[in-house]
Amino acid sequence: DTAVSQTPKYLVTQMGNDKSIKCEQNLGHDTMYWYKQDSKKFLKIMFSYNNKELIINETVPNRFSPKSPDKAHLNLHINSLELGDSAVYFCASSQRASGDDQETQYFGPGTRLLVL
Amino acid sequence: GQNIDQPTEMTATEGAIVQINCTYQTSGFNGLFWYQQHAGEAPTFLSYNVLDGLEEKGRFSSFLSRSKGYSYLLLKELQMKDSASYLCAVRDSNYQLIWGAGTKLIIKP
Numbered sequence: 234d235t236a237v238s239q240t241p242k243y244l245v246t247q248m249g250n251d252k253s254i255k256c257e258q259n260l261g262h263d264t265m266y267w268y269k270q271d272s273k274k275f276l277k278i279m280f281s282y283n284n285k286e287l288i289i290n291e292t293v294p295n296r297f298s299p300k301s302p303d304k305a306h307l308n309l310h311i312n313s314l315e316l317g318d319s320a321v322y323f324c325a326s327s328q329r330a331s332g333d334d335q336e337t338q339y340f341g342p343g344t345r346l347l348v349l
Numbered sequence: 350g351q352n353i354d355q356p357t358e359m360t361a362t363e364g365a366i367v368q369i370n371c372t373y374q375t376s377g378f379n380g381l382f383w384y385q386q387h388a389g390e391a392p393t394f395l396s397y398n399v400l401d402g403l404e405e406k407g408r409f410s411s412f413l414s415r416s417k418g419y420s421y422l423l424l425k426e427l428q429m430k431d432s433a434s435y436l437c438a439v440r441d442s443n444y445q446l447i448w449g450a451g452t453k454l455i456i457k458p
Contacts, residue, residue: 274434276392276448288445323391329444335380335399338446340391 377442
């Protein structure tokens, strides 16, 4: 059973386009995240979100916006794509509210975005 | 600023032992994680330390010294499948994970 899934796995698009990446988790977790991993392999948090709170990394351009239709989904919308947006985007989830101090994050398989 | 330092790359021999170090300077500390990431795949959880000392899990162990801002991941009886990047991440006072760039471990026969 897939715990955290993302679609699409690969996304090739032109500069200036608008695209979305979808993420779903079936772990019952209450917090979801979007990360960007660039060519140097740094994992950078973009957003963390639960029912109560959206935390935005202030370095993320406002062309990026998370949208959560429900607790199990956190989609990423990107407007006016730029060359520098090319990277691997990972969705992750964790459980914050259960008293699990460890709060391990579980990652989806990643979406490889290439902007031409 | 917040900083996680790890060696960029290490090489070890199949069957041997390797230690991957991680030093950190963060605003607060609420736990340290090690993740493994194979090329082209997602990071997967390996270990968690919040108190000083050694946590052992099979062939993998992780050590933490909070006073020194230091951790290491110890891999024993190395196998070819252990070739991967190993990411150190620290949870800060805001409960955000701060990630290192990862250490690429190359295992040679």
